[in-house]
Amino acid sequence: MPPTPPLRMRPEPVPVAVLISGGGSNRAAILAAARARGCPYRVAVVVSNRPEAGGLAHAAAAGVPVEVVDHRPFAGDRACHEREIEARLRAHGVELVVLAGYMRVLTPWLVERWAGRMLNIHPSLLPKYPGLDTHARAIAAGDAEAGCTVHVVTAGVDEGPVLDQARVPILPEDTAETLAARVLAAEHRLYPAALARVAADLRT
Numbered sequence: 605m606p607p608t609p610p611l612r613m614r615p616e617p618v619p620v621a622v623l624i625s626g627g628g629s630n631r632a633a634i635l636a637a638a639r640a641r642g643c644p645y646r647v648a649v650v651v652s653n654r655p656e657a658g659g660l661a662h663a664a665a666a667g668v669p670v671e672v673v674d675h676r677p678f679a680g681d682r683a684c685h686e687r688e689i690e691a692r693l694r695a696h697g698v699e700l701v702v703l704a705g706y707m708r709v710l711t712p713w714l715v716e717r718w719a720g721r722m723l724n725i726h727p728s729l730l731p732k733y734p735g736l737d738t739h740a741r742a743i744a745a746g747d748a749e750a751g752c753t754v755h756v757v758t759a760g761v762d763e764g765p766v767l768d769q770a771r772v773p774i775l776p777e778d779t780a781e782t783l784a785a786r787v788l789a790a791e792h793r794l795y796p797a798a799l800a801r802v803a804a805d806l807r808t
Contacts (some may be wrong), residue, residue, distance in 0.1 A: 618803040619648035621698040623689075623706040628659030629788065630704040630725060630795050635666055637796035645803035649696040651689060653708055669696065675708065686714040699806060702799055703757065712759045722757040723802065725795045727787050729753060729769055734762035739787065740780040749773050750783055752791045754798035767802065770794040 617638075622631045631650060638647050650663040653675045660670045671692045678685040693701065703724040715722065728738040730753040742750040751771040756764035770790040774783060 617644055617646040618699050618806050619697050620645045620700045620702060620799070620803070621693050621696065622647055622650045622663075623701065623703050624650060624652045624657055624659040625654050625707040626657050626659065626705050627662075628657070628704045630791055631659045632662060633792035634702065634704065634796050634799060635663065635668065637800065644800050644807055645700065648698055649692065651692060653685075653706070659705075671696075682711050683713060686711055690714060690717060700799070700803060702795070704795070709761060710757070715757055715759050718757070720756060721806075723767070723799060724755055724757050724762075724764070725791055726753050726755065726762050727784065727791065729771065730755060730762055730766060737780075739783040743774060743778060743780060743783065747774055750787055752787050752794055754795055768794060768798040 620634075620638075622628070622634060624631050628650075635647055637643060638645060647663075647668050649669045649671055650659060651671045651673060652660055653673060655672045655674055660672065664670050673685065673688050673692060675685050678688075699721065701718050701722040703722070726734070726738070727750075728734070728742065729749070729751045732747075733741045739750060749771050751769055753769045754767045755762070756767065758764035770793065772783070772786050772790050
């Protein structure tokens, strides 16, 4: 019997969409990492639900296509809004979606369309502290450490499978603001690395 041929990795990077609602500092970290030689993903498009989002101008200046799908003209029709987002993603040939400060809860319809291929980062060590005010809650609980989590997006908010985490010690003098700043720095390292691993798996 002939030997099994080795797996061949496809040469082109995986096209990724980054969804933002504001400045998107994690978006900036992902774009910066994508410029590294051999990165297994490329940012095919940055999409925002807010035309005034600062991250759009930064992405465009870096030569990345941008799309705006303003949610306000849809008058609360989330399904119609998300179908327009879906059309833009498909038009850019996207294979992975990452949420980077996208401040809207997605419907099950869009989540299911991207099942296993939509990622988010959350500023706590999930399953601890889903939702908001994560840093204040960790300090109030007397935790010794906080951190951030990259997870697969599912229909439940902050409930998807964990892909990776980074831990940050909580210092005695920490406030929610100082802890948030250190956790955000950890996010900027963790998110591109986790995304690269997922993209590399898709290339094999």
